[in-house]
Amino acid sequence: MRAASDDPSVPRRSKTDVVDAAMTVLAENGLPGLSMRRIADVLDVQVSALYWHFPNKQALLAAVSARIVGQGSDAGEIAEAATALRDRLLAHRDGAEVVSSSLALGLLDLPARARLVEGALVAGLTDAAAHVAADTLVHYVIGFTFHEQQRMHAAVVGAANAAVDLSPERISDPGDDFAAGLALIVSGIRAAARTGS
């Protein structure tokens, strides 16, 4: 008679468990601290064990990225979809940077992109133009949020300089700035729809 934890026929750790552990390490240490060894430590396992579940770190990061961006929700307006993506990135430490690299390496499917394409089509763009519009929005959302999250971290580390940077005259809500840039692109999309290209 042996406990389930001793039974060799039962899986010990799944891919999901590994990603769970990675999310924990990411939340606590950020992307620079997200090492294979730290993930292994959380799982109480040797580093090499991780390589049974994932071929390399990039593949694991792609799974983490997929967790961050979630599944696609229902269709909606363009601005809504872009804002929803931004919120998911903001919800995880260094979320934008993690997603950015997985996306650039072609290792991540971004559900939000499909929603953006759909929204652009509804707005009246051609197929080709809708894809261009979606990519433009994706680059903007990720670029803006990446920049914002890096500055948040820098503000924590260099708290001394923060007082200088945050001179009251220059203060501006990043959320407002994000919305303003987004509005700029959306109005460009509407203009393109009118032109009929």
Next chain:
Amino acid sequence: MRAASDDPSVPRRSKTDVVDAAMTVLAENGLPGLSMRRIADVLDVQVSALYWHFPNKQALLAAVSARIVGQGSDAGEIAEAATALRDRLLAHRDGAEVVSSSLALGLLDLPARARLVEGALVAGLTDAAAHVAADTLVHYVIGFTFHEQQRMHAAVVGAANAAVDLSPERISDPGDDFAAGLALIVSGIRAAARTGS
């Protein structure tokens, strides 16, 4: 009587020399291969010598980034300034990624940004809107080019998969796609100018 190279009163290596060496390593090995040790090797120097010239790697990367983006050239149209920035990033291996991180860390002044703000003001935007427009364009240019450069590298490594990805029906010139996205944002800026906000 001793040679100049033996004279301790003459500087041996300057910050410029270190950045030169870093540019060489970047060109040959890309950002992942841009290590302090490799830079030191090019200079025929110990790694620790680099820390007399720069306090850390990030500061060195900021100097490399400044070299990549160059000094600001004369004013011009918005689309020209954005395209000029993109060309500078494309001219160096992993240029967009290097610049992106320096910029996010607040370690780099982007001369192109001033030109973009100027162009937006000329187009008729308010001061605040011009800054938003410039940042939106910067995020787009860097995001697009980063994505493009990563895929170029991936295409070299995974040359086998490249044949699959490049199915003739889906082929599209990245330069054309860049211009199309840029036009979208520029037309959004023109629309904002008309609205008078």
Next chain:
DNA sequence: ACCTGAACACCGTTCAAGT
């Protein structure tokens, strides 16, 4: 002023071997 030499505390990845 500019650099050496050595060390410290890490990395990602591989691989034979165990159960």
Next chain:
DNA sequence: ACCTGAACACCGTTCAAGT
């Protein structure tokens, strides 16, 4: 199927010491 233990070839950074 899932993991251990040990090794390999690297990292960035620090610091006393040299010239």
